[in-house]
Amino acid sequence: MKRTPIPDPGPEFWREVDFPQIDDEPAGLRAYIERLRTEYQNGEVIHRAFLFPEPAELRQRALDAFVRDHAFFHCFWHCRSVQAALPYALHDEEFSAGRPFESMTSVELPGQLAGVLARGGAYSRDQPKAREAMTLGMDAAEALVAGDFDSVLVLRSHAPWSRFFQDVAWDYTWIVVQLERGRIDVVMATDTD
Numbered sequence: 001m002k003r004t005p006i007p008d009p010g011p012e013f014w015r016e017v018d019f020p021q022i023d024d025e026p027a028g029l030r031a032y033i034e035r036l037r038t039e040y041q042n043g044e045v046i047h048r049a050f051l052f053p054e055p056a057e058l059r060q061r062a063l064d065a066f067v068r069d070h071a072f073f074h075c076f077w078h079c080r081s082v083q084a085a086l087p088y089a090l091h092d093e094e095f096s097a098g099r100p101f102e103s104m105t106s107v108e109l110p111g112q113l114a115g116v117l118a119r120g121g122a123y124s125r126d127q128p129k130a131r132e133a134m135t136l137g138m139d140a141a142e143a144l145v146a147g148d149f150d151s152v153l154v155l156r157s158h159a160p161w162s163r164f165f166q167d168v169a170w171d172y173t174w175i176v177v178q179l180e181r182g183r184i185d186v187v188m189a190t191d192t193d
Helices: 010-018 027-039 055-069 072-077 079-084 090-096 106-119 128-142
Strands: 044-052 102-104 152-157 173-178 183-190
Touching: 010 128, 027 044, 027 106, 027 128, 044 079, 055 079, 072 079, 102 106, 106 152, 106 173
Parallel strands: none
Antiparallel strands: 044 183, 102 152, 152 173, 173 183
16 A cells, blocks of 8 residues: 655644654653653753554654654644643753754663763762663663663753743753654753762
8 A cells, every 4th residue: 555645744734733642751761750850950851741643544644754853842842741740941042953952872871871970960979870870771761762762752951941040051852753653852961069
């Protein structure tokens, strides 16, 4: 069966679509977030997960838009369920310039998560040793990609792209899109001195 190309959905599509939030924080990710919270004592670390919309045709249109254009996230952040789960105003200038996210490979994710944890926050006193940080980073990455490092898209940011962030030196975002499962995980962390 020949697949018909799906056109760019346009603004009317994004006004109608929503990404339902799911309450699912796998154990490996939970352990990482809890440990990072002890390092980011003056800040905050959060995780939220969302599903791509149903029915299948709508889900496919949203996935295609994501793959085509990172501006997808500007629309994603304005969806009802995302606004309810992440009620932080965006700094629109970051999005209009095509930033703040950059792609990374899924195999980079464990090391980056571990590095952030090992560096600690503004007033960290007991950062984990390298081995513990790598173990926590690997477990968190495995949870975020659901064990499938080949069928995910990973974006990262060190920019303070929303009012969630303290805009000092410890602002991090990781967005993992599981293409096969139609799931988006967002991890945001910030700290200040």
